Structures are given as C-alpha cells and as structure tokens.
Amino acid sequence: MTKKTPLIAEVDIEIPFHDVDAADIVWHGHYVKYIEIARCKLLDLIEYNYPQMKASGYLWPVIDIRIQYVRPAVFQQVIRVVATLIEWEHRLKIKYQILDVESGQRLTKGYSVQVAVEAETGEMLLASPDVLQKKFGVEGL
Numbered sequence: 001m002t003k004k005t006p007l008i009a010e011v012d013i014e015i016p017f018h019d020v021d022a023a024d025i026v027w028h029g030h031y032v033k034y035i036e037i038a039r040c041k042l043l044d045l046i047e048y049n050y051p052q053m054k055a056s057g058y059l060w061p062v063i064d065i066r067i068q069y070v071r072p073a074v075f076q077q078v079i080r081v082v083a084t085l086i087e088w089e090h091r092l093k094i095k096y097q098i099l100d101v102e103s104g105q106r107l108t109k110g111y112s113v114q115v116a117v118e119a120e121t122g123e124m125l126l127a128s129p130d131v132l133q134k135k136f137g138v139e140g141l
Contacts, residue, residue: 006084006085006086007042007045007046007084007085008042008082008083008084008085009038009041009042009044009045009082009083010038010041010080010081010082010083011037011038011041011080011081012078012079012080012081012101013034013037013078013079013080013081014076014077014078014079015073015074015075015076015077015078015079016075017075019075020074020075024074024075025072025073025074026072026073026074028067028069031067031069031098031108031110032065032067034079034081034098035065035067035081035083035094035096035098035110035112037081038081038082038083038096039083039094039112041083042083042084042085042094046135046136047135048131048132048135054119056129056131057118057119057120058116058117058118058119058125058129058131059116059117059119060092060114060115060116060117061114061115061117062112062113062114063091063113063114063115064111064112064113065110065111065112065113066110066111066112067096067108067109067110068108068109068110069107069108070106070107070108070109071100071105071106071107071108072107073098073100073107073108077100078100078101078102079098079099079100079101079107080098080099080100080101081096081097081098082096082097082098082099083095083096084096086111088128088132088136089127089128089133090126090127090128091113091114091115091116091128092112092113092114092115092128093111093112093113093114094111094112094114095109095110095111096108096109096110096111096112097109116128116129116132
C-alpha cells in the first residue's frame with residue numbers, strides 16, 4: 001500500500017435471521033460486527049491482524065467508531081462490506097461502506113480509529129510502532 005494505492009478488503013455477508021428484529025431489519029449494533037469482519041480481512045492482507053498485533057507487543061483498541069445508516073439491511077439480503085485503510089502513520093483509520101450486492105446501492109458508511117498501546121505498560125503511542133511501519137516499507141518514522 002502506498003498513499004496513492006489504498007489497501008482495500010471486501011467481504012460478502014448474508015444477513016442471518018438472528019441479526020434482525022421483528023420487521024426483518026438488521027439491529028443497528030450488528031453493523032459493528034460486520035465492519036469488524038471486514039477490518040480483520042483488511043489486516044490479514046498486511047499480516048498484522050490481532051494475533052500478530054499482540055505478539056508484537058501492541059494492543060490496538062478502537063478509540064472512535066462512526067456509522068451512518070443510509071438504508072436498512074434486511075433478512076437474507078447479501079451485503080458487501082468494503083474496508084479501506086486511509087491512515088496508518090499515527091493511527092489506523094479505516095473507512096467502511098456497506099453495499100447491497102444485488103443493486104450496488106449504499107446502505108451504510110462509517111469509519112473506525114485505532115491507536116497503538118504498548119501491551120506491557122498500557123502507554124498509548126503517538127505514532128504507529130516500527131512493526132507496522134515496516135509492513136508498508138517505511139522504517140524509523
């Protein structure tokens with residue numbers, strides 16, 4: 001990934017019955033689960049998903065998450081969750097779009113922000129650690 005070519009991952013999900021309410025509409029809290037699935041797929045692309053983060057001595061808690069609901073997703077609808085890494089130098093900022101696979105219509109958009117925290121001390125870093133910088137071919141920022 002470079003600043004000109006963003007890192008993107010996509011995942012298709014069929015809305016299960018246990019995610020909807022009596023009107024067959026997805027409960028708003030499940031969208032966080034859907035974007036987490038896409039975020040993990042995105043992190044797998046750089047081989048720095050949660051197990052690798054922990055092994056490297058860093059935790060990456062979510063400190064901000066925003067979701068804007070445009071149209072509801074419903075039972076048995078197939079959605080595509082697109083995760084795009086848009087910042088990585090000082091934090092991980094990932095934007096999301098949830099689309100209806102059949103029509104391509106946008107249902108939801110949002111973003112999440114994560115920061116590096118040293119696992120041993122609990123100290124939050126003001127820049128991404130070298131282990132992440134190396135994933136992008138940059139060292140010693």
